[in-house]
Amino acid sequence: MKLGDKILYAGLSIIFLISCAASIFFLRGSPNDGDKNGANFTLEIVSRGEIIKSFDMPDLSETESGSTIELREGGGFNILSIEDGAVRMVSSDCPGGDCLRMPPIWSDGRVIVCLPHKLVIRLRRDGNGEVDAVSY
Amino acid sequence: MPVDRKHAVRAAFLVMFFVCAAIAVWFFRSSGVGMNSGSRDGLSMDTLVSVLVHSRQTPNEINLMLDGAFELIDGFDKKLSMHDPSSDVSRVNASAGLAAVKVAPETFEALSSALRIAEVSGGAFDPSVGPISTLWRVGDRENPLTEIPKADEIEATLSLVGYNMVSTEAPDKIFLENSGMKLDLGGVAKGYVSGEVGDFLRANGVESAILDLGGNVLVVGGRPDGEAWRIGVQHPLKPRGEPICSVAIRDSSVITAGVYERFVEIGGKRYAHIFDPRAGRPVEGNLLSATVISDDPAVGDALSTAFMVMGIGSSKELAARLGVEAIFVYSGEDGGVEVTTTDGLEGRVVMIGNETRR
Structure with missing residues (x-):
């Protein structure tokens, strides 16, 4: 060669x-x-099937990068961090800590689950007519 | 270096090269680099038409293509319109009971789609519904009815309606067997035309486009960012353009028939513009709109009307049989607006607002 x-x-x-x-x-x-349409998202905290808290993502993003949300559900605690529009589970006292290993979420319908605390963290695209056309 | 080792190294690099090329092509396509877009709005077929095209062609080529699309739509309108006395449909109607009329292949094709849906829906949709619309003076704003037609009038009109009295002879002859019969392709024309325009855009190399023909929405491919198109279904109680839910589609069409859109008012009561061709009367009941998602928009158009007549239960069965999906908006028992869909739309429909989905 x-x-x-x-x-x-x-x-x-x-x-x-x-x-x-x-x-x-x-x-x-x-x-x-984020979303390619610049859509807004709502962060929903679901406990035992019911939405117990929801946050507008733009509001969260406007706060200092790295803001956190502390949750006390299912007999323990979970701490979420929001950074650049992505949500990540950063701390929890649940056994196993599977939720800490789930990837961060930043798009429609993605979830983080903490089974021991019966918590679902999900993002929903705000449905204020985010459509390309309307059939009538 | 031994010969076969040299070959092995060459082969390995060849593979790497192709992987690189594939990645480059994928990246180029998904990034939208080199994509141009063009859109145009206009009036045709008595309605608002808008076309949005994303393509790798030059802006000038896209412009010419949009010219072509609108010429195509106007051309179809001239053949399928009921109002234009020189249209194929008008000529067929003028010769009802007398003679078969030679029409353009497109007219024949549109009617064939209509007759097929008439048959599978047991006449819930019928392209020969014309005499009924005339009896109820649909579209006659200056001279509307003051009371609803009498039972014997309706009875007499019904004898002039029936898709089995429309005979066709391939490739291009249509004959209405009894005088007084009247073809009305309004329930299939917009869907049929949007399908033809979609084919025209595809044939011109368009990979991503959206066509809105008076609320009949057809999409080519997905959005330029690679996502599916999100098409809303009109909320029956809100202003035009405000959806109750949306559905994600690629290479498909979304066509809605609704009682809220057009109606005739007789003695202060509103009657829907959609008639049951077998009863000779406007549809009644709690169904507000039926939306069909189908890759054949002519079928979608005719079926959406049929579904309004058939009601939710039998419509879902027919949809499953024909392999199309559907969204039904209706007034629920508590008076609120509710939505239900065929099983195949599970996960593809997003509710907008607080209405219940069942």
Whole structure:
């Protein structure tokens, strides 16, 4: 193999790795994307099937980045953090701590669940006519 | 370096190259880079028409394509309109009971769709409903009825209505068997035309478009950002444009028939513009609108009207049989507006506002 070939192959390998990394990054999306229509979201805290609290995400985002919500449900505590429009469970005294390992949520219908505390944290797109057309 | 190892390395790089290329293409497409868009609103078929197109063509090409789309719609209107005396439909009506009339292939195709739905719905939709609309003076604002037609008048009119008295001879002949019969393709024309316009846009390489033909909505592909289109269903008690729920679709159509949209007022009472062709009377009952989601908008248009006549239960059965989805808006027992859908729409319909979904 000539030196030129080696450089070529090395270059191709680097491009390959970079594009793989880039596509993984874009496929995952990023919290800052929010919704592509700039739709607003409501953060709903559901305990035993009932919505016990809801927050407008724009209001939450306007506060300092890294604001937290503390919940005391199901005989324990859970702490959510809101950062750049994404919601993450950062602390809980539940056994197992599965909710702490769930990925952050930032789009319509995504949930974080804490089974021991019977809590569902979900995001809902505000349905104020966010449609592309209306059939009548 | 041994030859086969060299080959293996080459093959590995070839694979890498294709993966890179695929990623690049995917990224290019999903990013919307190189996408242009164009939209146009106009009046045609007695209604507001709007077309929005996203395409990789130049803005100029998109403009020409929009010209083409509107010419297409106007051309169809000239053939399918009941009001234009030179239209295919008017000529067929003028020869009712006398002779078969040669029509454009498009007119024949639209009627064929209408007759198919007439058959599967047992006449709940009927393209020969014309004499009934005339009896109830639909669209006659200057000279409306002061009292509802008498039973014997309705009876006499019913003898002139029946899709089985419409005979067709492929590829282009239509004959109304009795004089006094009257074809009305209003229940299928907009759906049929939107399907044709959709095909025209696809044939021109459009991957993403939305067409609104007087509330008949057809979409090509998904949105340019890769998401499904979200199409609202009109709230029956709110101003035009305010949806009660929305449905996510790609390459499909959403067509609604509703009693709130148009009606005739006789002696202070409102009667829906939608008639039961077998009873000769406007539909009554608690169903406010029926929306059909189908990849064939001509079918969707005719079916939405049929569903208004059939009611929710049998409509759901027919929808399942035909492989289409439907959304029904009705007044519930407590007087509120409620929504119910076919099973296939589970997870694709989002309620907007506080109405109940059952």
